[in-house]
Amino acid sequence: MxxxxxxxxxxxxxxxxxxxxxxxxxxxxxxxxxxxxxxxIDKKIVEINGKKLSMLIWDIAGESSxxxxxxxxxxxxxxxxxxxxxxxxxxxxDMSVELNxxxxxxxxxxxxxxxxxxxxxxxxxxxxxxxxxxxxxLYCSAKTGENVEKAFYELGTEMLA
Amino acid sequence: MVEGxxxxxxxxxxxxxxxxxxxxxxSKLIEIEKGVNTREGMEARVNPILEDKVTFLQQNFPxxxxxxxxxxxxxxxxxxxxxxxxxxxxxxxxxxKKYIVKEMELLSERIDRQLDLAFSWEGWLRRIKGxxxxxxxxxxxxxxxxxxxxxxxxxxxxxxxxxxxxxxxNNTIDQDMIAGMLTAIKAFVxxxxxxxGEDLEMIEYETYKLIIRNFKSFYITAVISGPVNMEFKxxxxxxxLNFAEQVLKQEGQIREDKMKGHxxxxxx
Ligand SMILES: Nc1nc2c(ncn2[C@@H]2O[C@H](COP(=O)(O)OP(=O)(O)OP(=O)(O)O)[C@@H](O)[C@H]2O)c(=O)[nH]1
Ligand SMILES: [Mg+2]
Numbered sequence: 001m002x003x004x005x006x007x008x009x010x011x012x013x014x015x016x017x018x019x020x021x022x023x024x025x026x027x028x029x030x031x032x033x034x035x036x037x038x039x040x041i042d043k044k045i046v047e048i049n050g051k052k053l054s055m056l057i058w059d060i061a062g063e064s065s066x067x068x069x070x071x072x073x074x075x076x077x078x079x080x081x082x083x084x085x086x087x088x089x090x091x092x093x094d095m096s097v098e099l100n101x102x103x104x105x106x107x108x109x110x111x112x113x114x115x116x117x118x119x120x121x122x123x124x125x126x127x128x129x130x131x132x133x134x135x136x137x138l139y140c141s142a143k144t145g146e147n148v149e150k151a152f153y154e155l156g157t158e159m160l161a
Numbered sequence: 162m163v164e165g166x167x168x169x170x171x172x173x174x175x176x177x178x179x180x181x182x183x184x185x186x187x188s189k190l191i192e193i194e195k196g197v198n199t200r201e202g203m204e205a206r207v208n209p210i211l212e213d214k215v216t217f218l219q220q221n222f223p224x225x226x227x228x229x230x231x232x233x234x235x236x237x238x239x240x241x242x243x244x245x246x247x248x249x250x251x252x253x254x255x256x257x258k259k260y261i262v263k264e265m266e267l268l269s270e271r272i273d274r275q276l277d278l279a280f281s282w283e284g285w286l287r288r289i290k291g292x293x294x295x296x297x298x299x300x301x302x303x304x305x306x307x308x309x310x311x312x313x314x315x316x317x318x319x320x321x322x323x324x325x326x327x328x329x330x331n332n333t334i335d336q337d338m339i340a341g342m343l344t345a346i347k348a349f350v351x352x353x354x355x356x357x358g359e360d361l362e363m364i365e366y367e368t369y370k371l372i373i374r375n376f377k378s379f380y381i382t383a384v385i386s387g388p389v390n391m392e393f394k395x396x397x398x399x400x401x402l403n404f405a406e407q408v409l410k411q412e413g414q415i416r417e418d419k420m421k422g423h424x425x426x427x428x429x
Contacts, residue, residue: 004337006321038349041322041341056323056341070352073345076321 002045004054005159008074010102011083012091013062016116019142020083021059024152029143036061039073048156055079055156071105079159080111081151086129086139087120110158114151115139243377250376251406309393312369313384314428315340316420325379326420328428343382347373374401381405400427 009017018036022028025044040059045052060073074080080102084092095113102111113134118126119141126139138154140147196202218225238245315336316325322344327336343364350361364371372383372394381401385393404427408420 004323006323006341039345041338041345043335043338054337056337058322058341058345068352070348072320072348072352076318076323078321 002052002054005078006056007079008058008077009081013064015083015085015091016142017083023142023148079155083114086115112155113137119143246377309387309389315382328424
């Protein structure tokens with residue numbers, strides 16, 4: 001029997017959560033921005049260390065002034081992506097506060113912090129940013145696909161551990 | 162000689178009493194020994210005392226041990242609240258339902274009659290349309306739609322939305338994703354409209370109705386096609402409650418590997 005786990009993507013609006021899922025599940029990317037209403041659920045079965053893992057991916061809309069998201073969407077999550085946008089400091093300025101809150105409601109659940117849209121910043125500013133931020137962040141791009149598979153497989157491995 | 166005789170007499174006089182006492186003591190000792198060393202003897206002696214004690218305990222148990230036992234039970238319930246609630250849920254559900262069903266009987270009959278009227282009218286409309294369109298299949302489909310049918314049943318974990326088990330007539334949709342979306346919709350509705358305690362109970366989508374019944378750690382959704390009348394809904398409700406009660410009673414907790422079998426047994 002397959003193992004099924006719930007994965008949630010959390011992060012400010014427009015950071016690229018939906019794009020990351022699209023890239024991972026459907027190998028597609030679009031430059032168009034269609035904000036997620038509420039939540040979108042996708043599924044992908046991956047094989048990790050000989051085990052079949054069915055990932056139920058909850059792509060939760062980033063909160064904005066006109067969209068409040070039920071906090072219960074996160075409940076029961078067994079893996080978390082915290083996504084931010086490398087080009088918008090407002091999407092990672094209060095990261096530690098948000099990570100703390102997550103730790104409070106979902107303590108012990110593996111979290112992967114993902115800095116997205118790497119394709120949009122110059123190597124120099126990328127280096128500068130990387131020095132500022134926590135060392136365990138994974139940098140990727142939903143547009144080029146860089147590190148996207150890696151992010152999901154790493155989280156999957158942690159969830160199965 | 163005379164002296165010897167006298168001495169003997171004296172000895173007799175002096176020790177005779179002593180000897181008798183000793184003999185009495187000896188026979189008493191043997192008797193006691195019998196009483197202690199043989200089971201029957203011991204029982205005959207101790208039983209009356211034990212019986213008294215037991216009767217005393219029986220009569221005074223509540224006062225002697227009541228507080229301690231109550232305390233222990235209270236602690237047990239407090240520490241395993243989830244299990245207690247889980248066990249009580251179906252039972253309470255049944256009780257409440259019985260009461261409500263009784264109260265609703267009159268109303269439900271009226272609604273049934275209304276529904277019948279409405280549906281037969283719609284049926285006629287469809288049939289007429291069918292005649293004019295010349296499509297006879299349509300007619301058949303319409304007629305089939307008139308019967309409520311249980312298409313799918315899902316047992317879903319609250320909050321996480323993970324599918325615990327399902328039974329499906331045709332297995333055409335991705336049930337994991339449906340389970341997730343249902344949970345999201347439920348959470349959304351609850352968040353937006355619930356003043357506390359209420360829960361989403363029914364979703365209508367074209368000719369489908371999704372009936373949702375909540376238990377503590379999971380909820381059950383039945384997907385029904387065709388018009389759902391009160392009788393069908395009542396029967397389904399009863400079946401869901403029975404299922405939840407039976408499965409929980411047997412398993413203590415939900416076991417995914419056995420769920421499919423249970424669902425097939427109860428709902429096919
Ligand atoms: N260049 C580039 N653009 C990206 C990348 N990822 C996402 N985008 C763009 O960023 C915009 C927002 O992406 P979404 O994936 O919709 O963002 P989201 O986090 O799902 O947003 P909400 O659903 O509103 O919370 C879209 O126009 C995407 O095309 C990336 O890696 N590189
Ligand atoms: Mg989105």
